Amino acid sequence: MEDFKKRLLEYIGGHLGLSIRSFEDQCGLTHGTIAGIKVKGPSVDNVAKISSAFPDLNLNWLIMGKGPMLIQEQPAASHQNDIHHNQQVVIANWSDLKSILAEVIRGAGEVKHSSKNSSKTDENII
Numbered sequence: 001m002e003d004f005k006k007r008l009l010e011y012i013g014g015h016l017g018l019s020i021r022s023f024e025d026q027c028g029l030t031h032g033t034i035a036g037i038k039v040k041g042p043s044v045d046n047v048a049k050i051s052s053a054f055p056d057l058n059l060n061w062l063i064m065g066k067g068p069m070l071i072q073e074q075p076a077a078s079h080q081n082d083i084h085h086n087q088q089v090v091i092a093n094w095s096d097l098k099s100i101l102a103e104v105i106r107g108a109g110e111v112k113h114s115s116k117n118s119s120k121t122d123e124n125i126i
Contacts, residue, residue, distance in 0.1 A: 002038060003065055004037065004041070004042060004062065004063060005034070005037045005038050007061065007062050007065065007069075008034065008037070008050075008062060009034075010069070011054075011057055011062070011069060012034075015069065015070075016054075020034045020035075026053050026054075027046075027049045027050050027052075027053040027054070028049050028053070029046055029049055029050075033046055047059065047062075047063070050062075055071070056070050056071055057069070057070065057071070058070055058071045
């Protein structure tokens with residue numbers, strides 16, 4: 001637990017430049033939570049609060065000491081490519097949906113039309 005606390009303090013003071021009290025406030029932790037980590041260890045709820053307040057903090061680094069301190073964001077160009085790809089998928093799906101709806105509507109019209117003809121045919125038989 002000592003390593004966890006050491007890494008957390010490095011993130012709080014070294015990366016964020018915050019006081020422990022300010023960090024606890026921003027996370028919604030009670031004052032003294034960070035000080036108590038060495039004694040009883042971090043609770044799952046407290047780690048969840050920290051992660052929620054600071055989503056850039058790599059929990060694998062914080063808990064296990066593995067990987068970088070911060071979660072790496074996608075480069076802007078890659079993010080733009082993902083958005084463009086998703087838009088193309090939506091457009092393709094929308095085109096397919098429009099075609100399917102057109103067929104259903106056409107089919108419904110044909111069913112109506114054929115049912116009118118059927119009733120006339122039935123009248124002619126009687």
